[in-house]
Amino acid sequence: MFRRVALLALGMLVVTSPTFGQTLRVALNQDIRSSEPGVNRDGNTDVVMTNVVEGLVSYDKGGAVGPLLAASYQISPDGKAYTFKLRKSVRFHNGNPLTAADVVWNFDRYMNPKTSWYCLNDFNGTNGTKVVSYSAPDADTFVLQIDKPDALFLDSMARTDCGGLAIIDKASLKPDGSWDKPIGTGPFIFGVWKHGQSVQFDAYKDYVSPPGKERDGFIGKKAPLVDHVVFMAIPDGATVKAGLESGEIDVAVVPESDVKELRANKNLAVEVGTTPVRNAFILQTRDPVLRDVRVRQALAISLDYKQIVDAVTEGLGRVNNSPVFDTSGFFGDVEKKGFEYNPDKARELLKEAGYKGQQITVHANKRSTVPSFPMTVLAQQMWQAVGLNVNIEVLDWPTQLSKYGTGGYMMQSTSYSPRFDVASGFEQISGDKDKQPRKVWDNPDALTMIDKAMETLDPVVRQPIFDKLHTMLLNDVPIILTHNRVACMAHSAKVEGVEPTSFSYGMWGVTKKD
Amino acid sequence: MRNFVAANAAIGSFIIGVLFIVAGIGAIWTPYDPLGISFRDKLVPPSPGHWLGTDEFGRDVVSRLMAGAATSVWISVTTVVIAVTIGILIGVTSGYSRGWFDRIVMSLNDALLAFPGILLALGLLAVLGANKYGIIVALGIAYAPSVARVVRGTVLSIREREFIAASRVVGNSEAYTMMRHVLPNCLAPLTVLTTSMFGWVLLAESSLSFLGLGVPPPAPTWGNMLASARPYIGQAVWLAVLPGLCISITLLGINLLGDALRDRLDPRMRDRT
Amino acid sequence: MEKNLLSVDSLSVRVTGIGLDVVKNVGFTVQAGEIVGIVGESGSGKTLAARAAMGLLPPGIATTGGSIKFDGEEIIGIAPRRLRQLRGSRIGMVFQEPMTSLNPSMLLGHQLDEGLALHRRLPEAKRREMILDMLQRVGMDQPERALGAYPHEFSGGMRQRIMLASVMLLRPALLIADEPTTALDAVVQRDVLELMVGLTREEGTAVLLISHDLGMVARYCDRIIVMCRGEIVEQGKSDELLARPKHPYTRKLLGAMPKRGADRSFPKEEQPIVSIRNLVVEYPGRQKLFKRDPAHRALHGIDLDIAPKQVVAVVGSSGSGKTTLGQVVAGLVKATAGEVRFDGAPIGRDQKAYWDYRMNCQMIFQDPYSSLDPRQTIGQIVGEPLRHVRDMGTAAARQRVVEVLEEVKLGADYANRFPHQLSGGQRQRAAIARAIVRRPRFVIADEAVSALDVTVRAQILDLFTELQNRHGFSCLFISHDLGVVEQVADRVIVMDKGRIVEEGDRSTIFDAPQHPFTRKLLSAVPALQAAPGGGVRLLWRLDAPEGDPLSSVQKPANRPA
């Protein structure tokens, strides 16, 4: 009798908890947008999907590009032909082996406008480089031709927002050609997705790791060490914190303000690191008031960056006035030198410029993932202290973005998405305002120099260019960069291997003790 | 019960009186600058220096609550005035004219009633600019249909009363009758409605602010104070508790006062029986 | 000595909240099978005194002293359980308002069965049989159908019969009837009362009949108790009390009964001030989704002339169209066809004639609580018609208002008061003042005294007659109350179902009615004849006409007055 009851209870257990084994619960502030890499995406989605899919190349933790599904690659002397050798014995989640033909099929798909690949215009010649042809001479070799030498072409292939040019199996599509779900080669298999709530990944037991002794960004040693990862969409920060404390969440990105409190909890640990995300105030150089470079300089030097960064990052972040992110190899002594905090000089500059208290409006938004609002509030006080009449207008993010896109603002407090390549990082903010109103820096000299930096990957050539650009930027002040985003990953003390960087949601190599 | 009603009326009037006084003071003077940040005094718990503590920017909570009261009261009062004015105009004309005009106006009215205020607020806020005027116009438009409904209902019932017929027999024009006899008699039920609406608007403003659609920070309102206190609910409970308490107490005052008003005004509404 | 069924002794009832005594030291008895009437005006405490006998005082009102014994058993302080056993079973109650005294959401069958099932242990079939039998006795045509119907499907008179049936089913020893017919038309009123008296006589049930209508009470009761301001001022046998009233208040009540005024004659050849020709009013049916309900015709071609200075009364039961007629003549409702001429000029077509008429035609409404704008002072209300009088300055207007207020015996200081500060009679005076302030030549009075208490009504009628004599305005006097009509009218028009069935001089209509409907109307209303010694004698004008559905019910013996 007793045994039957016990059996029954066990049976109920099976029914109520369909997943066995280790489950890692990770909080996302928003559900993934889709499961289709590089097509329907946002920042979270990109990184979350790296658990499932992989491309030929990807980033190491310093932002340099290295092979992932490729065992190696070669670039022809003219810089136009790329030859990739595929790693052997890599299989898709459904057991199909990865061949060069699959890569060709994927390129066909991405280059087809019907797919609406996010980066199509960066590969079909609309915005520069054009892929002329590609082929698979044998099962392990993939060859690709572009129309002109492009030092950043591999970087483009690795870009997470392009989906890292994820190579997926044909079975990822339904017979009618529409998207079904990703069948990739990553350490986790795409499992159950409850829209708006959570998405579950299951360990891919037959995963073959790229070479390497330890984890290195998206490459290096990779292995699924827990049975399941569940990404739960929880938009509310307070709820996330409550979940961490109650043990319902194992891993979450938390705001800097929570770090101290969470570290005090002995069941929890917090890892902190910086990312290439750059927080900044951008200035409309065509605005009647801000057209005067002296006003812009005054705005820049009246800020006590140390205090602002300490305040918004709870002392975890570092001031960085350069577009070069501070963990980059190019972040040298020149880049370390930023704006000099000098309120008196700011007042002088304003006087020279004939500033008479015209109102300067700063757009900010209250998204919890960016420090836009607190930064602006803090800066406003410092600006007011030197006599700048600054007014904050809080907008919802789509509105701010649309004003950014048309250049219809005086100032905005915003954050730039990561660019691992430093030249791309400069390119991101610079350009001809007549053609692209969203660009903030249209100094023609700077544009020429950026173009030059993009032609090579040689640090010896590039470093002086970046140094020069940095200095010019500090003088022109179309943008006031403050600091790189601090990534704070809070996790249960049982969890090990979490990396607080841009790669934070890559859950390979993470373990959970019972 | 008589004592209970009187006590409620007294409590309600007291709360609302205090609210208006605090809001009045808050509009011109607060102990600290409600927007003045201080890095050293972040999240200070209630203490002699800051009676109700400080928030995440080191701003004094008492000062922010007072300034918030001023903003909230100002928004609520103005919104109610707008809603009531529009509502009366629509309600009286449509109730008095009846016929097809009434039918069209009322179906528009019903459409507005079925429209969530949040979307209306967002849309109008975006069009009018993100400031408290946007909120006022948006909420004013959102609440006008309720007023129009009540006014129209009252007008329809007042029309049937004999003093309206008497006015017509005397030879008064329709417009005169409407202004002189119908409108003043709508005011009693409107007073009750207006009181409750003051509460609704306060609540709506807080809810919108809570969802991030209300009066944009840094200007304090109770709703956006509560919203921005959420991340600190574990560290600084007072930040989340105090604005909520203020809203609740105010709503309680309004409800009590509304009940008292209804008790006072209803017998006169019923004196036709 | 007969045993007292109900004996009330020095009973006092108080509104506890404000400490107001509404019944003071009242004592009376009711014997088995006896019909006792309590008469008094509103506020006399008659209803509360009777309700106390059943322990049914409203919340906030309580007995503070005295005793009520029912069949020897003390009611005050009785255990609730025992009281519930008495209620319904031994004491029944019928209410005034047939519209609210039956539960609107409960099938009549259930409501009728409820008390029976509670108090009588009988099988369901038996109960049903009893109910059907009783419904038949109260004159329901299809008792079976009534069981499955809701109250709103019946007219007021029918509902009152059902109410009576539900109470009499249990054959109580005492029936308390609180103004059981006040809300009904005169004809129906008589039917229901006869039925009630007949039934109770048959069952030997005693009745405590509460009413403001002395004539009606005198007609049916063995004894009468007169109450005023919470006290019993006089009680005695009906005929004696009527014939030889002792207390001044009783005399005042009797004096307030309407009496026929002096006949007046009018020259025939004079042009009528208002003449109505072939007047038709139709109300459009309700608009449905795809069609309209058929139109309802309220007036079918009315012809009517009103001579200068003449008072023409329109009588009829509810639904006869008399109110519609008044509203059309007042210009409040548009006629579908026909015309109204004023001084010979048709007012519909000629703007000047219309305005002339508008200036000269005023109206007094039924409900003084609704006809005065509660937000204006009496002065503003009365002075409002003067807005349209040309060449009248503010001072002159104010002077006129004061004059008129004095004429209606309110006095100038009432000008600053608001309507809710006035009593019903005072309000009606203000309403009359408003109607005559412009010195109109024609006044429409729509049930102008129906809502008033008996003594107040008499005063207002006197005032009306006085003013009419002084100013000589013509009047269309609409009323359902034949007594009032008899007092003021020169000519009488009897309406039924939107048509004029009979018209003529007052004496012709009241003394020699021709049309069966007129006869039926008259038969329902008692008349009083002055008797020596300051008292009155009660007369029935006519016997119930043939074919009355009630003729099958046994009628009470007609006691000599």
Next chain:
Amino acid sequence: MLRFILARIAMALPTLLIVTVSVFLLIRMVPGDPAALMLGDNADPASIAMLHAKLGLDKPLPTQFAVWFGNLLTGDLGSSIASGQQVLPLVWSRFLISAQVVVAAVLLACAAAVPAGVFAAWRQNGKLDIGCVSIATLLMSIPTFWLGLLLLLFLGLKLRWLPVVGYVGIAEDPWRGTLYLIMPILTLFLHEMGVILRMARASTLEVMRLDYITHARAKGLTEGAVLWRHAFKNSFGPTWTLIGLVLGNLLGGVAVVETVFTIPGIGRLLVDAIFGRDYPVIQGCMLMVALVYVVVNLLVDLCYPLFDPRVTIE
């Protein structure tokens, strides 16, 4: 009956049409471009144009509306810009989640508040009455978002009785699903209970003054029978209408409670869609909300004759 329903639906159509058109226009008047949102700071004009063409946002407004409306008539509400999901199933599934919270809360509130209100009216001015009215007024005065926050803090964090994070469908895991729903239901329940109790009390008081209550007492019925058989049923009409209104409003507007408790209901879907400028989802949600409002009102009216036979449906 059928005719009445048809007539009511015919009457509701203009309302729905107005809602549809105004939502369509209003949301497009708001600055913000779904294409720009998807592309972020990589939004070069070519990519935006490409996305616009894909989403059909490059056509003039009347054409866009005609296309959307035409599809609507065939039952196709389009698909979400953000997630690519079909709008109709998306909105419906989210609506069901909201409905389950709202309906449960309102039913519980009725079950508690209606008897309490009737009792309070019966004991008018007594201690029970004063207690009920005071509590109801107090509950009504606490905003739901604050109440929810306090519950979260107390039941979830301090006492650890209930889970604070996430949501599990009742169908997948009845036990945990229920646990997740307790707090949101409790929050709405407490608030609506105050509102309904006051209404039930007020309308019972109205009825208690009427003659048929005295008549019922005069028949010798017990107070219980008087209260339930005679007072309650007649006083329920206004309360029922209020419940309908509350239901109609809540079903479209529990965004606040859903945000506090992270319930993926229709309110949050709408708010998220607004912040994401997901036009088809916004339009779908609004249509659903307006439709629910109309249907609930219709149901309320259809049920009304149950409480008041004087009201007929024709």
